Amino acid sequence: MKSIRHLIFYVLSALCGAASDISTLEKWGVFEIELKGPEQGNPFLDVRLGAVFTDGNATVLVPGFYDGAGVYKIRFSPGSTGDWRYETKSNRWELTGKLGRFAVTPPGPRNHGPVHVHNTYHFAYADSTPFKQIGTTIYNWTDTPDELQEETLRTLAAAPFNKVRMLLTPQPTPYQNRFAPPRWPFVGTPPSQWDFTRFNPDYFRHIEARIEQLGALGIEADVILFNPYGKFGFETMDAVSDERYVRYIVARLGAYHNIWWSLANEYDFLRTKTDADWDRLGTLLQQCDPHQRLRSIHNGSIIFDHNKPWITHVSMQNGAAVEEPGRAEMYRGVWRKPVVYDEVKYEGVTQYRWGNLTGQEMVHRFWCGTVAGTYVGHGDYFSTFEEDTWTSFGGKLSGQSAPRLAFLRKILEESPAQGIDPIDKWQDVNTGGVSGLYYLTYFGQSTPPEWRFKLYKNGVSEGQRYQVEIIDTWNMTVTPVEGDFVTKKMDNYYYSDTSGRVVRLPSNPGIAIRVRRIGEDGKLAVTVLPND
Amino acid sequence: MKSIRHLIFYVLSALCGAASDISTLEKWGVFEIELKGPEQGNPFLDVRLGAVFTDGNATVLVPGFYDGAGVYKIRFSPGSTGDWRYETKSNRWELTGKLGRFAVTPPGPRNHGPVHVHNTYHFAYADSTPFKQIGTTIYNWTDTPDELQEETLRTLAAAPFNKVRMLLTPQPTPYQNRFAPPRWPFVGTPPSQWDFTRFNPDYFRHIEARIEQLGALGIEADVILFNPYGKFGFETMDAVSDERYVRYIVARLGAYHNIWWSLANEYDFLRTKTDADWDRLGTLLQQCDPHQRLRSIHNGSIIFDHNKPWITHVSMQNGAAVEEPGRAEMYRGVWRKPVVYDEVKYEGVTQYRWGNLTGQEMVHRFWCGTVAGTYVGHGDYFSTFEEDTWTSFGGKLSGQSAPRLAFLRKILEESPAQGIDPIDKWQDVNTGGVSGLYYLTYFGQSTPPEWRFKLYKNGVSEGQRYQVEIIDTWNMTVTPVEGDFVTKKMDNYYYSDTSGRVVRLPSNPGIAIRVRRIGEDGKLAVTVLPND
Numbered sequence A, B: 001m002k003s004i005r006h007l008i009f010y011v012l013s014a015l016c017g018a019a020s021d022i023s024t025l026e027k028w029g030v031f032e033i034e035l036k037g038p039e040q041g042n043p044f045l046d047v048r049l050g051a052v053f054t055d056g057n058a059t060v061l062v063p064g065f066y067d068g069a070g071v072y073k074i075r076f077s078p079g080s081t082g083d084w085r086y087e088t089k090s091n092r093w094e095l096t097g098k099l100g101r102f103a104v105t106p107p108g109p110r111n112h113g114p115v116h117v118h119n120t121y122h123f124a125y126a127d128s129t130p131f132k133q134i135g136t137t138i139y140n141w142t143d144t145p146d147e148l149q150e151e152t153l154r155t156l157a158a159a160p161f162n163k164v165r166m167l168l169t170p171q172p173t174p175y176q177n178r179f180a181p182p183r184w185p186f187v188g189t190p191p192s193q194w195d196f197t198r199f200n201p202d203y204f205r206h207i208e209a210r211i212e213q214l215g216a217l218g219i220e221a222d223v224i225l226f227n228p229y230g231k232f233g234f235e236t237m238d239a240v241s242d243e244r245y246v247r248y249i250v251a252r253l254g255a256y257h258n259i260w261w262s263l264a265n266e267y268d269f270l271r272t273k274t275d276a277d278w279d280r281l282g283t284l285l286q287q288c289d290p291h292q293r294l295r296s297i298h299n300g301s302i303i304f305d306h307n308k309p310w311i312t313h314v315s316m317q318n319g320a321a322v323e324e325p326g327r328a329e330m331y332r333g334v335w336r337k338p339v340v341y342d343e344v345k346y347e348g349v350t351q352y353r354w355g356n357l358t359g360q361e362m363v364h365r366f367w368c369g370t371v372a373g374t375y376v377g378h379g380d381y382f383s384t385f386e387e388d389t390w391t392s393f394g395g396k397l398s399g400q401s402a403p404r405l406a407f408l409r410k411i412l413e414e415s416p417a418q419g420i421d422p423i424d425k426w427q428d429v430n431t432g433g434v435s436g437l438y439y440l441t442y443f444g445q446s447t448p449p450e451w452r453f454k455l456y457k458n459g460v461s462e463g464q465r466y467q468v469e470i471i472d473t474w475n476m477t478v479t480p481v482e483g484d485f486v487t488k489k490m491d492n493y494y495y496s497d498t499s500g501r502v503v504r505l506p507s508n509p510g511i512a513i514r515v516r517r518i519g520e521d522g523k524l525a526v527t528v529l530p531n532d
Helices: A002-016 A146-158 A201-216 A239-253 A275-288 A325-335 A359-371 A401-413 B002-016 B146-158 B201-216 B239-253 B275-288 B330-335 B359-371 B401-413
Strands: A023-026 A031-036 A049-054 A059-066 A071-076 A082-090 A099-105 A115-118 A122-125 A134-137 A163-167 A186-189 A193-199 A220-226 A259-264 A314-317 A339-343 A347-349 A375-378 A380-382 A421-424 A428-434 A438-442 A450-452 A454-456 A465-472 A477-480 A485-489 A494-497 A502-504 A511-518 B023-026 B031-036 B049-054 B059-066 B071-076 B082-090 B099-105 B115-118 B122-125 B134-137 B163-167 B186-189 B193-199 B220-226 B259-264 B314-317 B339-343 B347-349 B375-378 B380-382 B421-424 B428-434 B438-442 B450-452 B454-456 B465-472 B477-480 B485-489 B494-497 B502-504 B511-518
Touching: A031 A082, A049 A071, A059 A082, A059 A239, A071 A082, A071 A239, A134 A339, A134 A401, A146 A201, A193 A201, A193 A239, A201 A220, A201 A239, A220 A239, A220 A275, A239 A275, A259 A275, A314 A325, A325 A339, A325 A359, A325 A428, A325 B330, A347 A359, A359 A375, A359 A401, A359 A428, A359 A438, A375 A401, B031 B082, B049 B071, B059 B239, B071 B082, B071 B239, B134 B339, B134 B401, B146 B201, B193 B201, B193 B239, B201 B220, B201 B239, B220 B239, B220 B275, B239 B275, B259 B275, B314 B330, B330 B339, B347 B359, B359 B375, B359 B401, B359 B428, B359 B438, B375 B401
Parallel strands: A023 A099, A134 A163, A134 A375, A163 A220, A220 A259, A314 A339, A339 A375, A347 A380, B023 B099, B134 B163, B134 B375, B163 B220, B220 B259, B314 B339, B339 B375, B347 B380
Antiparallel strands: A031 A071, A049 A059, A049 A082, A059 A071, A082 A099, A115 A122, A186 A193, A421 A428, A428 A438, A438 A511, A450 A502, A454 A494, A465 A477, A465 A485, A465 A511, A485 A494, B031 B071, B049 B059, B049 B082, B059 B071, B082 B099, B115 B122, B186 B193, B421 B428, B428 B438, B438 B511, B450 B502, B454 B494, B465 B477, B465 B485, B465 B511, B485 B494
16 A cells, blocks of 8 residues: 555656656765745744655655755655655645655766675675774864864865764864854854754754765765764753754755764763663654664763664773683674774873873784674874863874774775674684684784784684785784695694694784685685675 | 552552451562463463452553463562552453462562663662673583483582573584474474463473572573574574563563573574564563563674663673773773673584683673673583583583683672773773772783782872782782782873782782772771662
8 A cells, every 4th residue: 555655656656747857966965955935933843844755666755944044955865876856745735745756876886885884793884895993082173163174074085984974063172262152053042042943044054064075085974963072052952952953853864875863972961861861862863864874872981772773883981801802702793783892092192080091002903803703993192282182173193003004994894794793702812803804813912923824713614715914903014824724623623724833923912813715626715695 | 640650559459458458478489360261272472361359559550471371470579578469451351350469578688679771870689789790501401311411500609600592492412413392382393393472381390480480599591582592493483473472471471589681692693583573572572561671682693773662781792802901991982871791602612713712711700891881791612522511501511711710700799899990991901990989990811910000080189098918810819918019190191009909919910909999997898889
């Protein structure tokens, strides 16, 4: 019945749409409907608006939003090519029943679409390209002077990061003694004279422009809806205002393909909300987002119940958890979802113990997370004056980890598409990969003089050939070990090399071993995806 | 309304009960009603029986069970002293409407009642005595020849264990080549000709006797309802038979105050049930147990969702998680429930890598779990011939850990009643205790030459006095460090000793430091329970 209604609607709108009006856009681009409507009263409260989009196959109801000055918009990102039609729905005559159509063309070469969960613990773009997360945090970069924001974008263009965590509302910091945020999300004045029923479209237009620029750089925008860093008053909104805010954010930003929703940062430090509030807002986020972007909630000290169905992946703060791979693995199995250690302390120099990692320690944490089958986020917190740090405001990176994370990213991009999983969980915590195909063993801060070639039995049989390389994670070198290694059954659990070969290791910390299967054709077998 | 009905029932049963019949039992003892009833048909299926017990205050509906040969029983363990009355309910005239009364006296000195969850992450007996779990596993000890069972009880009487995990149905093992289990839980013959509608009362009477004996030794019986160790056919029961089995077990065994329910061992290895089945059976366990004993489910490789409301505490198998304290802590915060690492590999010598721990490694795991605010279970698996090991069948302990676990138990019994929690989670993973009162720092396999007196700021202020002791966890010594340590603010995070004192440590692994506050009266302040 549903599909028949859709078909009728499709035919009707095909008849009504004027052929000459057809605009085109790329798949996963943003199609925007702009309409003039009422300005009187409070349009944010009084006017309901949305549109039904269909390509004759999928049908999507997309909420619209008021953009100020009598302008209303509806944004939709189509997930398939071909002809699309729409019809607007509103409780105002001037906004309802508008019909239109547009053509969606294949995506350009750098457009892989939105990221989604893939293979339980991993991510991929909509076009199946693997997404190997190397994140960073720049909380308030959109609140700084324009020249600093431009510098931030230049830094990102040269940096390895493919995801940025950022706040959607300003936080007060010492930095603002020099300049206050130039815009606010609501009509009103700080610190707490806000009209939460009236958004400030300028504020969000600015953020959208920055999100688009991140997208052009191939960077996901993990936008944080709520944060505990008061006291501007946003933390005291009532339930209705919270929900209106969530709906407005989703309607405005959700069509950008690089959007991820982070419901809150350090949710448990926001003392004005309960776990039940977060669950209600997270469920709303899931229900009101036609684009179904990724959704998470980030903890301070108390871990959220990530089994909640609205949570797509775990966004974890726990620096200790990535000090060694055995810990990093543990949260994975608990929730059977991807784990992103979004906050693992920052590389930096500061009086705070959460911002004092050396570059080596930061890189080490990424590698621990990697071989455990999880993902890690970076921060850079060198308090040169006040709080003028990358992770608070962007600008320049001061740390030493970024080039090494670029090196790791390259390693990851050469790794199997289905992602790195523990090979022998709870037995060999230092090794991740894909059984019988690809192994990454990370020795961390220990410096064993040698490594005996040894593979856990899963996926392995006698006579398989492997290439072994020594990776120096800090000095960014990959050194092949001469000659192939050939498997031979060793005992009930392991295979060794036929001639018992041993690999001599460098004496510095941060060494890893990469073992890759050589196919029958003599080529590396990394692109085989047996589990996919 | 409810309370009025209770009162009427109380008065009525007080009038009807014959004063001369009054029997007495200790609080938390087992009151048993025995009735003669129908033998024809299948009483396990045809007869419903229960009794409502009340002391005029609490009212408890307790299910009964068929014990064979026309005998029906209802077992109830009262949680308060005074006069109790009951009335039976049944769908058979000869079993329904029986009235009676009994008097409950205060518990004897060794009777602390059932164990329940206390202070989120810990356990206590019903009389508030802390329960510091030092568990072991003896899967099939009740299936062995009587002389071996008696030897097991003698071993337990001299061992440190206060909880035993045991299977409620037999598992086939090489041991049974020498003698098959003497009884079976159902009528029928192995391997799979069972009538699941007819229990074998003899089988359960034997288990009950053993559970009582464990209770007399002060040992909790963590009984495992389902296990994957086929193939006797119990693993293929249908849903109705599973539920009947759960109800029968609960009715028979639930009144013993030392019962804990472990729904399954290695639940995920039982390929004939789904997560939804376990959730249904766990929920049933919660609903049909008037005594509300502790409930858990134990994993193989896949971790269960321990947020399920029927789960009272986490029963974890993960040996790697207690190799160092930083890992052990991680599951605690996930579920905000007590974590018992019931299976951490076994002390032993065997071809299997899950049974090859040295005594030192076993003791190390207990200490890792302890300072992380969790609890650990022991196993002893020396395959002297076939599978004649403690953990399979009881008998004698062959390992070296037990005396060291007795030493740990003594340390725990001297620790604060509210339990050991991480002092500075994710920062100092080696230290657990109660802030400002009691600290236990465990150095594990590392052997630092000295320890600088340093306490995290929570609960600490300047001028507090502390006693420091060096604990050798393997050699079982406690060596006081001469002179008090007096606190002085060191920086934003820590307090040191006023004169910067440093404690020299022994050079062997397995060393811990115990720091206890000295009260104003010069006595150790350990018995102060600020969080309780």
